[in-house]
Amino acid sequence: MDLKFFRSDRNLSLLEENDTQHRFLQPVWDLRLGFEDWMTSPLFPVFLSVGFYFLCNIPYTIVDLYFQDFEIVKRFKIQPEKRVTWPMMRKAILKTLYNNLVFIMPTMIAQWIWVPPTPFPRLAPKFYDFAYQSVAMMMIFDFQYWFWHMVHHRNRWLYKNFHAIHHQYHATFGWTTQYLHPWELVTVGFFTTIDGWFFECHPMTYWCFMLLNVGMSVEAHSGYDLPIFPHKWLPIYGGGPKHDMHHMKPLTNYQPFFSTWDRLFGWDCPGISGGGVKGKRLLAWEERRRGQRINKHATELMGGTENGELVPDKEKKRN
Known part of the structure; x- marks a missing residue:
């Protein structure tokens, strides 16, 4: 075999080389070169997801802590009378870190030990595959979580034992996005994972889907109604106003992103x-x-908080 027909640095044939030239996303995918050993680790998606989650929340955190009393900020805040404090943020951040360290990381470490890493494909995904698979996975995830969410609201036992923790605040802020019971966090992770498996999508497509999911979720919980948000120009998109309303009227707006179902x-x-x-x-x-x-269940859902904090059952009876 004549080795001059191969690129020594990537071991690509001439056919693959020509295909690379026609792949719009190849320059982005090539940024991985030199980092494959770390990026093929099962731990990488966890660090990527959590890191991006914190990155998305930084702007909202700065605004909520230092600028929430400015009139220009109140103009875009959905519930301007509800204040966000550092203790509220700290509580949500610690819950996020606890859930990921205790329930997600051990699973990823076990996979790292017993499952051999999968080599990356040399070529980036075709732009058509990247686009349609990303949109399809978002639509499927939106349905999956909508159904799970609806069931956990309509069933009192499921709500009280698993989902009620997420509704400790009538007014959402960015860090409430992952203020979840471990069961809900694991379920969301499961849906995200199997959707990627179903399409057998490229790692780059899956990571972008995962990051898009995180970014859209933080936006939906941000508590703001900004002109640049998707619900301003996409009629079927719910966004922050719809999900904020869900926290005020918990038997409405179950979908995480859209509003079709x-x-x-x-x-x-x-x-x-x-x-x-x-x-x-x-x-x-x-x-x-x-x-x-x-009904009684709806009354409990809509009347279970005071000043953003969950009222324990014993205290409600005492009152």
């Missing part, structure tokens, strides 16, 4: 706009439901 089943509720403004659609929604009978 909620609309289909009648669980869609318009959100409050920046500055705490109720739009015509929300006022009409409230008028249609005024006087409707609310």
